[in-house]
Amino acid sequence: MTINQTLQKDLVQALAVLAGDTPARLRFSEPMDRHTSFRIGGLADAFFEPASIQEIDQALSFCKRHQIPCTIIGNGSNLLVSDLGIRGLVLAVGDSLSGIERQDNTLLVMAGTRLAALAAFAARQELTGLEFASGIPGTLGGAIQMNAGAYDGCMQDVVRQTQYLDEDLNCRYMTGEEHQFSYRHSVFSDRSTVILRAHLELNPGTYAAITARINDLAERRRQSQPLELPSAGSVFKRPPGFYAGKLISDCQLKGLCIGDAQVSEKHAGFIVNRGAATARDVRRLIEHIQAVVSAQTGVRLEPEIKCIGDWPA
Numbered sequence: 001m002t003i004n005q006t007l008q009k010d011l012v013q014a015l016a017v018l019a020g021d022t023p024a025r026l027r028f029s030e031p032m033d034r035h036t037s038f039r040i041g042g043l044a045d046a047f048f049e050p051a052s053i054q055e056i057d058q059a060l061s062f063c064k065r066h067q068i069p070c071t072i073i074g075n076g077s078n079l080l081v082s083d084l085g086i087r088g089l090v091l092a093v094g095d096s097l098s099g100i101e102r103q104d105n106t107l108l109v110m111a112g113t114r115l116a117a118l119a120a121f122a123a124r125q126e127l128t129g130l131e132f133a134s135g136i137p138g139t140l141g142g143a144i145q146m147n148a149g150a151y152d153g154c155m156q157d158v159v160r161q162t163q164y165l166d167e168d169l170n171c172r173y174m175t176g177e178e179h180q181f182s183y184r185h186s187v188f189s190d191r192s193t194v195i196l197r198a199h200l201e202l203n204p205g206t207y208a209a210i211t212a213r214i215n216d217l218a219e220r221r222r223q224s225q226p227l228e229l230p231s232a233g234s235v236f237k238r239p240p241g242f243y244a245g246k247l248i249s250d251c252q253l254k255g256l257c258i259g260d261a262q263v264s265e266k267h268a269g270f271i272v273n274r275g276a277a278t279a280r281d282v283r284r285l286i287e288h289i290q291a292v293v294s295a296q297t298g299v300r301l302e303p304e305i306k307c308i309g310d311w312p313a
């Protein structure tokens, strides 16, 4: 069901009960290219940035009641949003729902907190274990959902407990192995749940050593990744025994363009938006890469980025 004008009014009212400034955080016909690191995406029928768990609950209950589809996003850094946009409500768990508290060596972190801010906070607190996350441009919620990782670390190493809303909007907790973390996957990857906050366990370290490590990793990223152009990071998961970027490069696909979408010259595992790329351009480039790599090497590349929204049949 799309959100007609009556439903728009009802939704504004339902959310305004909770916070006086709700309309500013609730917008209609919102361009999704403002909310993705690719700078690509059509209009979302409605877009809401909740500032409390109660607001998430309220928004999701409304959608359930009116059979409106709801899409959860974080910082949009692992997403390809269709040019046709997203029907229903987009719930963006981001800056409005961020915050960090320390209890001994554990950090209690809200899902919308950005990983860079989190890693910087941990460094100031002289807690080590989150340096790997400092250059990943996502939120805690998005990172737990897909067990984001870089260099020698991933979320699995630090997440001890996660609070989330299940499919029936019950608030629940997941602990330790229940997360079923594996490479770029967690139990949340297969479920329509909303991650709300998490307990991360770190170890004592020194500010100097932690920041030295963060600076070193940032420099390695600057050297190897096309950070100057919009992208969604590595497009494909690492196939067992191979590196996606090397396979793509070996197939002479570096620099290949479809429209304004280009296989990065700097890192063939990235597709970059050279200015006016459409989601269709990116999707066609992904399919072309998959076909060429499969034909030349026999390896099937599986996308890491998530395609969301309304795609043409």
Ligand SMILES: Cc1cc2nc3c(=O)[nH]c(=O)nc-3n(C[C@H](O)[C@H](O)[C@H](O)COP(=O)(O)OP(=O)(O)OC[C@H]3O[C@@H](n4cnc5c(N)ncnc54)[C@H](O)[C@@H]3O)c2cc1C
Pocket (backbone or CB within 6 Å): 037, 071, 072, 073, 074, 075, 076, 077, 078, 079, 093, 111, 112, 135, 136, 137, 138, 139, 140, 141, 142, 143, 144, 145, 146, 147, 148, 149, 150, 188, 193, 194, 195, 196, 225, 227, 231, 232, 233, 234, 306
């Ligand atoms: C330049 C660049 C470098 C990158 N480097 C890395 C890297 O080194 N390692 C890596 O793993 N990734 C990397 N990424 C990809 C991306 O930053 C991560 O996947 C990140 O974890 C996505 O978080 P997000 O908040 O942006 O989530 P989004 O992209 O908004 O969403 C991703 C998925 O998470 C879900 N989600 C988001 N928030 C929640 C929530 N609160 N509850 C439930 N589900 C939620 C969404 O529904 C969606 O399925 C990179 C991206 C860029 C642009």
